[in-house]
Amino acid sequence: MVTMDKIVSLCKRRGFVFQGSEIYGGLGGTWDYGPVGSLLKKNLKDWWWDDMVSKRDDIVGVDAAIIMNPRVWEASGHVEGFADTLVECKICHIRLRVDKELEIKQHEQMHVNAEEGKVAWTDPKKFNILMKAQVGVLESDKKDIYLRGEITPGVHVNFKNITDSTRVRIPFGVAQIGKAFRNEITPGNFIFRSREFEQMEVQFYVRPDIGESMKWFEYWKKNRMDWFEKLGFKREKLRFRDHRDDERAFYAKAATDIEYEAPWGWDEMMGIHHRSDWDLTRHQEFSGKDLSYRDPETGETFIPWDIETSSGVDRPLMFLLIDSYFEDDKRVVLKLHPRLAPYKVAVFPLIANKPDLVKKADTIYHHLKLEVGLSTSWDARGNIGKRYYAQDEIGTPWCVTVDYKTLEDDTVTVRSRDTAKQERISLSKLDSYFTAKLN
Numbered sequence: 229m230v231t232m233d234k235i236v237s238l239c240k241r242r243g244f245v246f247q248g249s250e251i252y253g254g255l256g257g258t259w260d261y262g263p264v265g266s267l268l269k270k271n272l273k274d275w276w277w278d279d280m281v282s283k284r285d286d287i288v289g290v291d292a293a294i295i296m297n298p299r300v301w302e303a304s305g306h307v308e309g310f311a312d313t314l315v316e317c318k319i320c321h322i323r324l325r326v327d328k329e330l331e332i333k334q335h336e337q338m339h340v341n342a343e344e345g346k347v348a349w350t351d352p353k354k355f356n357i358l359m360k361a362q363v364g365v366l367e368s369d370k371k372d373i374y375l376r377g378e379i380t381p382g383v384h385v386n387f388k389n390i391t392d393s394t395r396v397r398i399p400f401g402v403a404q405i406g407k408a409f410r411n412e413i414t415p416g417n418f419i420f421r422s423r424e425f426e427q428m429e430v431q432f433y434v435r436p437d438i439g440e441s442m443k444w445f446e447y448w449k450k451n452r453m454d455w456f457e458k459l460g461f462k463r464e465k466l467r468f469r470d471h472r473d474d475e476r477a478f479y480a481k482a483a484t485d486i487e488y489e490a491p492w493g494w495d496e497m498m499g500i501h502h503r504s505d506w507d508l509t510r511h512q513e514f515s516g517k518d519l520s521y522r523d524p525e526t527g528e529t530f531i532p533w534d535i536e537t538s539s540g541v542d543r544p545l546m547f548l549l550i551d552s553y554f555e556d557d558k559r560v561v562l563k564l565h566p567r568l569a570p571y572k573v574a575v576f577p578l579i580a581n582k583p584d585l586v587k588k589a590d591t592i593y594h595h596l597k598l599e600v601g602l603s604t605s606w607d608a609r610g611n612i613g614k615r616y617y618a619q620d621e622i623g624t625p626w627c628v629t630v631d632y633k634t635l636e637d638d639t640v641t642v643r644s645r646d647t648a649k650q651e652r653i654s655l656s657k658l659d660s661y662f663t664a665k666l667n
């Protein structure tokens with residue numbers, strides 16, 4: 229069975245994710261992506277951008293600054309309301325979020341199991357989780373600013389710039405991927421909740437009409453669920469969770485999370501939110517700039533409504549690792565979709581100290597990597613079985629082995645990660661073999 233310990237250990241062992249600033253004892257709630265982790269993350273973001281922006285006519289992208297005028301965060305309500313409500317355990321003084329019922333229950337149970345008795349909690353208190361920084365050269369004119377707590381405002385504040393500089397017409401969306409920072413009180417579950425993380429979001433602007441906006445809300449729910457299935461997620465591990473009325477912001481007309489069944493229980497992977505005209509209206513009010521939209525055909529002027537799809541990058545990535553993790557008595561395999569796999573192919577000489585095999589394998593490796601353009605790995609250490617296992621653990625779908633027969637007849641063995649079966653392929657057909665598989 230897949231456990232968090234197994235995932236964390238695999239991530240460290242194979243170079244997916246390391247503790248942030250590890251050699252200095254770490255920094256709570258920060259993580260560094262290693263050589264294969266950064267490739268996986270890039271593949272995930274590229275796929276998202278490809279489907280959300282490149283392949284659509286109705287969504288454009290932006291890449292806004294992380295630090296913004298502090299007034300932005302007053303307008304968005306973050307200065308006042310971006311707070312977690314916490315309670316403190318009177319036995320061990322850990323602070324937990326009141327809304328995380330499962331964590332609270334598990335914590336209470338832990339004390340009961342340790343025969344320390346039933347936990348008493350302090351009264352709930354609010355903690356703002358915006359992270360502060362300073363800008364300015366001289367100490368005397370340094371100004372407090374915030375690192376963005378979410379990437380959303382960078383889109384809304386550019387609404388006018390985008391409609392003025394492009395040909396977008398409502399309904400249209402604006403996509404963005406970027407880092408966000410939260411002074412999370414209880415970071416945890418590995419990269420699930422950290423203090424620095426990445427988000428990928430679309431703000432989709434529609435006419436201020438309840439029927440039409442709900443139609444788009446439903447559209448985006450389905451679109452996002454279908455997308456996760458396309459990435460290879462098992463459908464039974466995913467579900468929608470509609471927000472209760474008391475969880476929803478007063479301006480939100482509807483809100484749903486897509487949840488994944490993590491080893492600790494169902495938890496949020498992303499959210500789809502009907503935010504009405506709240507953000508644009510607030511930024512219009514606080515900036516004094518007109519943020520309305522004029523319909524070029526009808527001449528009507530209105531503040532559009534916003535349907536937001538807001539996902540982290542790190543959570544889907546971690547859930548992909550969990551979902552694709554497979555083990556039996558022989559090996560551990562990450563059955564990642566080939567498009568997500570850090571390396572598509574690995575090339576090995578069968579025996580590492582035979583120069584003619586190494587030379588031939590090296591030519592094939594460089595051909596696949598540089599001429600065909602496939603993310604390709606090389607390994608000539610240890611025995612061949614160990615090399616296969618190492619590639620299985622990072623999810624490489626195919627391994628190419630060069631042996632003595634290759635030198636005679638220009639054929640190689642191609643071994644499949646998922647079946648561990650091998651077939652003999654002629655070098656002249658190798659490129660098309662992989663491109664066909666990947667398409």
Ligand code: ATP
Pocket residue numbers: 378410412419420421422423424425426427496497498499538539540541542543544
């Ligand atoms: P949670 O209640 O689990 O803290 P949230 O409801 O505050 O999450 P949103 O503000 O809706 O999260 O952010 C959208 C998405 O950004 C989340 O669904 C998640 O994928 C990601 N995200 C938010 N906070 C974090 C974090 N601290 N670490 C990693 N990812 C995060």
